[in-house]
Amino acid sequence: MSSQQPTNARDVIGDIAPKLADLTEDVLFGDIWERPAxxxxxxxxxxxxxxxxxxxxxxxxxxxxxxxxxxxxxxxxxxxxxxxxxxxxxxxxxxxxxxxxxxxxxx
CATH class of the missing domain: 1.20.1290.10 (AhpD-like)
Structure with missing residues (x-):
């Protein structure tokens, strides 16, 4: 996850959907948004x-x-x-x- 633009997925949904919060931060914003193409x-x-x-x-x-x-x-x-x-x-x-x-x- 880029330290410049963190999301608050863990704060917003982490209590009810911790895996979705992890995927949001780690895959969506940590990988997909960081791809150079x-x-x-x-x-x-x-x-x-x-x-x-x-x-x-x-x-x-x-x-x-x-x-x-x-x-x-x-x-x-x-x-x-x-x-x-x-x-x-x-x-x-x-x-x-x-x-x-x-x-x-x-x-």
Whole structure:
């Protein structure tokens, strides 16, 4: 696991699903996110696109913030959501943009 961007999986789910917490930290963030073939910025764009497409709104705040940390701008996230509205569906895009609005503080 990268010491730069630890997750809190053990704190959040470790009491009920310790193996899932371990896999999240050790495999997902410790291995997959560290593979050199894609930059972390590119991985963030792919991850955010997948979350928007599948309307996984609960995971969006964490990954929107992580994307910003990895060099994706707020405007790029908004543009990604707008672009996906035609490919992933309007309701998915509207749900995602509301999560972005909550996170980025837009009024």
């Amino acid at each position: 894609l930059s972390k910025r590119d991985r963030s764009l792919v991850t955010v696109a997948a979350l928007v497409s599948m309307c996984r709104t609960e995971q969006m705040p964490f990954h929107f913030s992580r994307a910003i940390e990895n060099g994706v701008t707020q405007q790029e996230i908004i543009e990604l959501i707008t672009h996906l509205s035609f490919y992933a569906g309007w309701p998915s895009a509207m749900s995602a943009i509301m999560r972005a609005k909550d996170l980025f503080g837009a009024k």
